[in-house]
Amino acid sequence: MEITLNKKKGTEGSINIKLGEADYQMQVEKKLGDYAKKASIKGFRPGKVPAGVVKKMFGKSILVEEINHILSHKLNDYIKEQNLKILGEPLPNLEKSRLIDWDNQKDFEFEYEIGIVEDFKYELSDKVKVKSYPIELDKKIVDDTLEDLRKRFGKVEYPETSAIGDNVYGDLREKDGEFKREYGFIATDKVVKKEQKTFVGLKKEDEVEFDITKIFDDLSLTANLLGVSEDEAKKMKGTFVLKINTISRTEPAEVNQELFDRVFGKDTVKDEEEFINKIKETVGENYKRETQHFLEHHIEDYYIKNTSINLPEAFLKKWLQATSEGKVTEEMIEKEFDQYKRSIVWDLVRNKIAEDHKIVVDGNEVKGRAKEMIISQFGGPAIAEQLGDRLDAIADNYLQNENGKNFMNLYSQLRNDKIMKLIRETIKVDEKKVSVDEFKKVVEEHTH
Structure with a gap:
């Protein structure tokens, strides 16, 4: 077996794999033997089908299956061993593959196109300056929230x-x-x-x-x-x-202990003053999340505009179309490609920051996030008290659903949160306090 990397230019190239008969013959013969033992063919007793018959009937399909299996593993191993940072997946050269004579060839050669990401640098220090717009909490907001709560529970x-x-x-x-x-x-x-x-x-x-x-x-x-x-x-x-x-x-509901318990859980607050303070705290946290989310947009903008990364654009366009199963045209790709590039650049920067600073997420953190989400969706602290020990089982069930997609989604959220926290704590954030209406105006005017 021979594997070589041919770089056409900095970001695009191909991996060539040459297979000789010795690279696959043993596995093919073993598979043929297994088929002979299990095959049920008219005219022959089970397990007594001659090897020549099995080879004639199944030989080509077994050969193709085994070579594809070898190619898949060797290609992935080579990419890891050479520490190649690629985008998308290797694309097989279909023109060359169509010329293979599976009936007569003993030696095979395969070619895979790849898109390579060259090494790049990013700035993560107080030299990076972005703006943030914390929302000031005024009396009207608190009063309006109180009235909304009274109506909701009225x-x-x-x-x-x-x-x-x-x-x-x-x-x-x-x-x-x-x-x-x-x-x-x-x-x-x-x-x-x-x-x-x-x-x-x-x-x-x-x-x-x-x-x-x-x-x-x-x-x-x-x-x-x-x-x-x-x-x-x-x-x-x-x-x-x-x-x-x-x-x-x-x-509207009366402002009394019944309302306090229904909103925040039994005995969490015990009088109107504590209730108002809890409302301020909750609304403040909500606005803090909005401010933080908008700040992350500014951070994303900064790194996309100020990080130089050469992308294998020709390969990516080809890969997008090849993997779309005919659903994406060249015109569609051209129209959306700038936004796609933006997403790739930001993912590359975040992944490199996580790698350089050894940012990891463990399973307990994911389960904790799932429990927080469930509590938030089903009524806040009050529901946690009602569910008790069952909350753990509900969280486990949620994470296992959708074939593990829920777990991976929360994992990605937590990982992103850790990356953004590191960035926010390292760069310089210039804050300008604004009202709710001013914040909405700034967000509306902001464009990517």
Whole structure:
């Protein structure tokens, strides 16, 4: 056997593998023997099929199978031994493979195209400067959160006639267009003040007309009503009609121990002052996550723009099309390739940082993250108390589902968190405190 690397240029090349009869013959003969023992062929007793018959019937397929097995292992071993950093997977030269005469050849030669990543350097020090926008927590945010919690845990009634503060549900349609949606929902207290009277005094089966561009100040509310993205919601104009089928009204919950326990778990807080402080802490953590997520975008931008990495672009385009099973065209690849390159560069930088700084994640950390996620999704601290020891079993079951994909997803999240923590603690982060509205504006203006 002979394996050679041929570099066409810095980032692209090929691996050639030559096989002689001695490299595969023993394994092929063994497989033929195994087939002879197990084969059930008409005219022969089980286990008594002559070797020549087995070879004639199965010889070629066994030869192809065994050579592919050898190639797969030797190719991977060679890449590891030579410490080749490749992107994608090696692509076999199909033109050469088609010329093989499996019936008569004894010696074989195979070629695999590869895309190589050359070594690169990145900057990880206080010379790197990025901006962060921490959100300041004001009284209005806390008050609004308290009111939302009171409504969420309040008593729901279904009045015959709507008033401000009620939620109205129904079939939504465009008056002079084709848009229809079976389920539409409007929280009347979210409607702009001068338009709220439109939604007062409505009864079941009533139809109410409104200008879709005028009822909300927040585009996300328009998008939710229509069931479309915010970009699509921007394009919607004209009069819409909602035919009412349900009206709901929530009597806000009393601010007492029952509410404290339902929100944060039994006896976690014991009076209104502790409750408000816990709300501040929780909302503050939520805003901190938003700030941190946006900071990570700035960090990603910095490293993509300031890290020089030569990519095997021609190979990657070919590999993307070859592995798409006909679903991706050259035109599609050209259109999306810049975004794809961005993703590759960022992955390469993160992986190198993790490798250089020996960042690892163990199984206990993954299970801990799974438990945190389950608690968050099913009601917060209160659910943890109810589940007790069963939480461990639920977490184990979750991690084993989807053939281990859930485990790998959380593993990747934890690994990324550790990498980003190292970066944040090493570089210089310039902070500018902003309000919620200012933060939304900065995010909206930010582009990759």
